[in-house]
Amino acid sequence: MESASAAKTGDFFYGWDLLYKTVQSDVDKKSDLLIALVHFLLTKHYNFRCVGIGDDKTLPEEEGSELLPDNWNDDDTKYSLRYVHDKMLYLLLGHITEDALLINLMDINTKKVSNICVEPETLVAAVKGGISTLMPSASEIVDRYRKELLDPVFTGNSREVTTQTTTSTRPSGSDPLRIGEPRRGG
Amino acid sequence: MSEVKSEIEDIAGPSTSGEQQQQQQNEQQVVATKDKKNPDLVPKKHRQRLTEEKKSSFEANPLILEHANLESVPEHLEKLMKQYEENRKMPAAEWLTLLIYLLALECGFVEEEIYAQKRHLLQPVPSFSSFHALNVRLLSEQPAKYEVLFNDTAYSMRLRTLLDKHAPGETSLVAALQTRLMAITLGDQLMVTLSPVPPSKQPGYSISLSIGRYVLSIQAKNKPVYHRFRKLNELSFELKQNVFQPMRSQQLMQMEHKLQPSLLGLPDELYHEIFRHLNKSQLNVVAKVNRQLKFYSKEVERKRLQGGRG
Numbered sequence: 001m002e003s004a005s006a007a008k009t010g011d012f013f014y015g016w017d018l019l020y021k022t023v024q025s026d027v028d029k030k031s032d033l034l035i036a037l038v039h040f041l042l043t044k045h046y047n048f049r050c051v052g053i054g055d056d057k058t059l060p061e062e063e064g065s066e067l068l069p070d071n072w073n074d075d076d077t078k079y080s081l082r083y084v085h086d087k088m089l090y091l092l093l094g095h096i097t098e099d100a101l102l103i104n105l106m107d108i109n110t111k112k113v114s115n116i117c118v119e120p121e122t123l124v125a126a127v128k129g130g131i132s133t134l135m136p137s138a139s140e141i142v143d144r145y146r147k148e149l150l151d152p153v154f155t156g157n158s159r160e161v162t163t164q165t166t167t168s169t170r171p172s173g174s175d176p177l178r179i180g181e182p183r184r185g186g
Numbered sequence: 187m188s189e190v191k192s193e194i195e196d197i198a199g200p201s202t203s204g205e206q207q208q209q210q211q212n213e214q215q216v217v218a219t220k221d222k223k224n225p226d227l228v229p230k231k232h233r234q235r236l237t238e239e240k241k242s243s244f245e246a247n248p249l250i251l252e253h254a255n256l257e258s259v260p261e262h263l264e265k266l267m268k269q270y271e272e273n274r275k276m277p278a279a280e281w282l283t284l285l286i287y288l289l290a291l292e293c294g295f296v297e298e299e300i301y302a303q304k305r306h307l308l309q310p311v312p313s314f315s316s317f318h319a320l321n322v323r324l325l326s327e328q329p330a331k332y333e334v335l336f337n338d339t340a341y342s343m344r345l346r347t348l349l350d351k352h353a354p355g356e357t358s359l360v361a362a363l364q365t366r367l368m369a370i371t372l373g374d375q376l377m378v379t380l381s382p383v384p385p386s387k388q389p390g391y392s393i394s395l396s397i398g399r400y401v402l403s404i405q406a407k408n409k410p411v412y413h414r415f416r417k418l419n420e421l422s423f424e425l426k427q428n429v430f431q432p433m434r435s436q437q438l439m440q441m442e443h444k445l446q447p448s449l450l451g452l453p454d455e456l457y458h459e460i461f462r463h464l465n466k467s468q469l470n471v472v473a474k475v476n477r478q479l480k481f482y483s484k485e486v487e488r489k490r491l492q493g494g495r496g
Contacts, residue, residue, distance in 0.1 A: 078336055
């Protein structure tokens with residue numbers, strides 16, 4: 001619930017305009033913006049640092065950057081970005097199929113992998129403008145990114161909840177005997 | 187000989203199903219009964235019997251991939267592999283994708299195009315089950331249909347979940363049964379994702395598999411291709427537990443199908459038959475469980491009152 005309310009406040013997307021300005025000239029398709037939004041969430045709110053493109057699984061020495069690397073969207077159908085958090089390497093992969101963008105996030109150490117499938121044509125309204133012009137449902141997209149992409153793989157805290165005392169909810173897939181979400185009576 | 191034995195143990199390993207353990211327990215119970223009659227011969231007979239048990243612990247005709255071994259594999263594995271006998275130089279990742287496809291069949295999934303061709307031959311699959319041997323064998327008689335994408339680094343197929351004979355025909359509900367399987371090669375790993383087709387916002391399920399763990403990079407001469415496969419029991423468990431069964435359950439829940447025989451999945455008339463044996467306070471307890479049971483328990487009370495007035 002904290003993540004849902006955090007994404008709706010004005011401060012959440014502070015920093016997006018700056019990131020967008022650095023990649024505006026590179027952006028040539030709608031899925032670029034969805035990947036840039038994941039990058040923004042990872043670097044701004046989860047303290048990930050980007051260490052380049054590709055799928056090399058060796059932990060690099062460089063500390064990484066909050067910027068998207070050069071040639072990040074050169075491939076017309078695929079994205080492959082590398083991130084470091086707390087000396088752990090993560091791969092962010094994006095594959096563009098005929099009608100959707102499949103995004104995977106993988107922890108190289110534990111081999112845990114998460115996924116989300118989004119529709120660029122539906123979610124991205126424009127390729128130029130402010131966040132609410134580009135992606136009118138950006139808050140909702142971010143909430144889905146948190147729940148489906150980050151929570152299953154990344155066990156650390158995001159910046160908004162570092163001062164919270166409540167613990168994060170465990171992933172729903174951890175109990176092999178449970179089918180679906182817990183049901184309540186009534 | 188010891189190498190062959192270790193290979194046999196390797197392909198199957200400890201079973202995750204209870205059936206084999208129960209079978210072994212039954213055999214051990216038979217051994218104990220016989221030993222009581224000849225106490226002097228117990229140690230020797232016990233040693234002999236244990237050796238026999240070990241040899242017979244592998245199924246002669248396994249039904250599913252989980253129970254496959256080097257000597258005997260399920261019929262559907264053999265059938266599908268025959269389609270690819272001329273194509274043995276396929277990359278290991280592609281062989282692993284074919285194994286994943288077979289596990290999808292075992293879990294009640296079918297490739298969309300094949301479904302359109304064979305739907306009149308397929309048997310319904312009840313909600314509380316997923317494996318239908320006849321369906322699986324029929325579907326393995328032809329090559330799997332999938333696309334090789336992204337410079338040969340990914341394999342993609344469209345799947346559809348099989349349901350029972352009451353499966354709906356409405357387009358919107360049929361869409362809920364459709365998924366896309368994507369297996370992406372990342373060096374020595376195969377990243378498998380099963381996701382609902384857009385515009386569904388339901389979550390998908392994914393797992394990363396070590397290619398070399400399940401498909402050897404070497405192929406023995408004059409041996410069937412499935413001799414390259416290892417740890418099929420583990421592969422089966424990982425994919426069924428983390429990908430296929432959760433997706434099937436999610437889809438059935440979405441369509442409000444009951445997943446297993448349960449108190450909530452009975453025909454309406456049976457609730458009266460069961461609840462008429464409860465007294466008023468017991469009915470009140472049942473009414474507090476959920477809305478559905480509250481409705482049925484209140485119905486029973488109402489009929490009881492009407493019967494009393496009559």
